[in-house]
Amino acid sequence: MYGTKRLYERDWIMKKHLLLSLLFCIVLVFGSMSFVFADGWDEYDVYYDGKDTRETGYYVKGNVYLPVSMIGDYFDNDCITKIDKKAMKLYMDLTNANILMADDATTQFIKNNAGIVYIPLKQLNGNVCFSMNVMQQFFHTGYSVSGDDIKLKPIDGSVEIARIGSEYADAAVSLFSTGEEDGKLTYTSGDMVFIEGETANYYKVSDFDDNTSYILKSDVIIEDIDLSSIDFYAPRQHKFKPAIGQKINLAWQYISNVSPEAPSPIDGIDIMAPTWFRLVVNGNGEIENVGDRGYTDLCHDNGFMVWATITNNFSSSYTTTLFNDETIEDKAIAQYIFYACLYDVDGINIDFESVKDADADGLTEFTMKMRKYTEPQGLVLSIDTMVPKPWNSEYDRDALSDYVDYLAVMSYDEHYAGSKIPGSISSIPFVIEAIEGCLDEGVPAEKLLMGVPLYTRVWTVNSNGSIISNPAVTMERMNEIIDENDLDLTYLSYEMQNYAEYKNSGGTAKVWIEDETSITNRLSLVYEYDIAGSACWQFNQGTDEIWEVFDRYLH
Numbered sequence: 001m002y003g004t005k006r007l008y009e010r011d012w013i014m015k016k017h018l019l020l021s022l023l024f025c026i027v028l029v030f031g032s033m034s035f036v037f038a039d040g041w042d043e044y045d046v047y048y049d050g051k052d053t054r055e056t057g058y059y060v061k062g063n064v065y066l067p068v069s070m071i072g073d074y075f076d077n078d079c080i081t082k083i084d085k086k087a088m089k090l091y092m093d094l095t096n097a098n099i100l101m102a103d104d105a106t107t108q109f110i111k112n113n114a115g116i117v118y119i120p121l122k123q124l125n126g127n128v129c130f131s132m133n134v135m136q137q138f139f140h141t142g143y144s145v146s147g148d149d150i151k152l153k154p155i156d157g158s159v160e161i162a163r164i165g166s167e168y169a170d171a172a173v174s175l176f177s178t179g180e181e182d183g184k185l186t187y188t189s190g191d192m193v194f195i196e197g198e199t200a201n202y203y204k205v206s207d208f209d210d211n212t213s214y215i216l217k218s219d220v221i222i223e224d225i226d227l228s229s230i231d232f233y234a235p236r237q238h239k240f241k242p243a244i245g246q247k248i249n250l251a252w253q254y255i256s257n258v259s260p261e262a263p264s265p266i267d268g269i270d271i272m273a274p275t276w277f278r279l280v281v282n283g284n285g286e287i288e289n290v291g292d293r294g295y296t297d298l299c300h301d302n303g304f305m306v307w308a309t310i311t312n313n314f315s316s317s318y319t320t321t322l323f324n325d326e327t328i329e330d331k332a333i334a335q336y337i338f339y340a341c342l343y344d345v346d347g348i349n350i351d352f353e354s355v356k357d358a359d360a361d362g363l364t365e366f367t368m369k370m371r372k373y374t375e376p377q378g379l380v381l382s383i384d385t386m387v388p389k390p391w392n393s394e395y396d397r398d399a400l401s402d403y404v405d406y407l408a409v410m411s412y413d414e415h416y417a418g419s420k421i422p423g424s425i426s427s428i429p430f431v432i433e434a435i436e437g438c439l440d441e442g443v444p445a446e447k448l449l450m451g452v453p454l455y456t457r458v459w460t461v462n463s464n465g466s467i468i469s470n471p472a473v474t475m476e477r478m479n480e481i482i483d484e485n486d487l488d489l490t491y492l493s494y495e496m497q498n499y500a501e502y503k504n505s506g507g508t509a510k511v512w513i514e515d516e517t518s519i520t521n522r523l524s525l526v527y528e529y530d531i532a533g534s535a536c537w538q539f540n541q542g543t544d545e546i547w548e549v550f551d552r553y554l555h
Helices: 104-113 293-301 316-323 326-342 357-377 428-440 475-484 516-528 544-554
Strands: 042-048 051-060 063-067 080-084 089-093 116-120 122-124 127-131 141-146 149-154 160-164 168-172 184-188 192-198 202-206 212-216 220-222 248-253 271-280 286-289 305-311 347-351 380-385 406-409 448-453 455-461 467-469 472-474 490-492 497-504 507-513 533-537
Touching (some): 116 286, 192 220, 271 316, 271 347, 293 305, 305 380, 326 347, 326 357, 347 357, 428 448, 428 516, 448 516, 455 475, 475 507, 497 516, 533 544
Parallel strands (some): 248 271, 248 533, 271 305, 305 347, 347 380, 380 406, 406 448, 448 533
Antiparallel strands (some): 051 063, 080 089, 089 116, 122 127, 141 149, 160 192, 160 220, 168 184, 168 212, 202 212, 455 467, 455 472, 455 507
8 A cells, every 4th residue: 555544543632644654655645635526526637657648537536546448558467367347346366466464474374365356446437447546556656636637657666765754845946946935845744756866965856747856854754665566565554552541433334335435524433434345255255345445545534544344244154154164264364454455444343243153163263363464464453243142152252352452242223123022222221231241251341342323213013013114214314204293202211212103104103212312321331331432333324413422422
C-alpha cells in the first residue's frame, strides 16, 4: 500500500492524523482530496510520464479508476492471470508475485497459500475499469489527481521516492529565490516527491506536475525500500491501542456487492466495519472479495478506523469444512490477511455465525492462527459471539479472548424474526445478562464490546394474538411511523425502553422502540461494567441524532 496510515483517536487524545509507515503517500490525498466530487463519477484526462494517453480516467467514491485497456500498453505484471470482463474481476496469482509483508513468516505463508486472488472491476461510461488505488503497487506506478488530469509516473528505481513528513512544507523554486510568492510551492503531509539531488540542507525534488524545487531535508522522509522491485509491500502498522479510560464505538456496515461512499465525519463512531470478505469453501477456501480501497481511504480521511468484517456466509457446513481441512483453512487465512493489507484496513473482525457446537475448538484454533498473522501486521483482531446461552456452546469465549483484542457480544435478537411471541429486540436485563455472562466466562472487561441494535421490529398480531408479520425498520422509519400515527410512547421500566401500539391493516402493531432513551440506558452499562465500548448493528439503520448520543456518552 503506497500510503500513510492513520490512527484516529477521539477527544482527549486529540483528533489528529498520525503517520504510521514509511510508504508511498495515499496519492489521492495530494490532489483530489481538496475537491468536492458529485455523485456518480468525474472524468479526467490521463497522462503517463508527462504524455497524454488519450484515455479517460474516473473518480468514484474515493477511487481513481482507469480502463483495463491500459494494461499491457502502459503497465503490466506477470502475476496477472486473467481479466474477466464478464465476471468483472481481475485475477492475480500471488505465487508469481514479489510480495513483502511485515515479517518473513507472513510473507512466505501468503505466497505459499493464498494462490489466486482478485479485485472487482467496475464499468464506467461503457469502459471496464480497475481501481488504481488497489493496483498502483502491482503496476509500479504512482499517480496524482489535480485539476482535470490524472497523472501517472512509473516507479522504475531510477529515482529515490520520498514523501513530505511535515504538515506543510514550503519549497523554493530556486535556492536564490527573492521570497516572492511565485518563487514558492507548498506541499502537505504525505505528498509524494522524487529526489533529484541535494545540498547540505536541502533536497532538490520533482513532483507529478514536473515542478522542480528545493525542500528542507527535515521536511522530507525518504522511503527505506526500493518499491520499484516489489509488487506488494505491507509493513507492520502502528496497531491501535486505546488510551486509559477511552471507550470506542464500532459500527458494522452491511455490504452485499458494492460499497457505498464512506461516511462523512461522525464523532459518535470510531470504527467502521464493512462486511467485505466472505468464505466460499466451494472454491477450496477462496474468499469472495467486495472490498473498496476508496472507502478505506475516505474513512481514514474522515477520522474512522476500518476493521474489515469477514464472514462464513452463515454456513455451518462451510466452517466445518474449513476447520477440518488444513489446506483450505490456510488458503482462507492467507487471503483474509492479504486482502486486509491490500485494502489498507486497520483490523479484521471475525463474524462466523451458525457454527456447529462440535466446531467450537475449530473456531478457537482458527482464531489463534489468524492472530499469528494479524499481530505481525499490526492489525487489530476482533470476533463476534452470541449472548452466552446453553445452546450456543460453539463460542469458547474464555479461549477466544486470549487471541483477540476485542470480543463483541451480539446482545440483540432477544426476540427475532422467528420468535413465536412479540417482544423487545434487546431489553436492558437481556443486555446485562449478556455482559455478565461474558465476564463470568472469562472475557476481560477491557476487551468486551456491547452489541447495540439500531433497528426496531414492528410486530403485527391479529385478534388471537398470533404474529402476522414482524419486519425490522430503521430508526428513521420508526420516527416516521410515530409521526404518521401520532403515537403516545409508554416507558417500560423493566425493558427500560419506550413502547407503543397502533392499528394497521393487519391488526395491532406493537413496537419496543430503539431510540435515544434505550441507547442512553445501554451506554450507561459501558461505564457500570467498565467494558471497552459498543458495537452497533448496523450503520445504515442509525440516524445523525443517535450518533450524537454515542459521542456524548462514550467520548
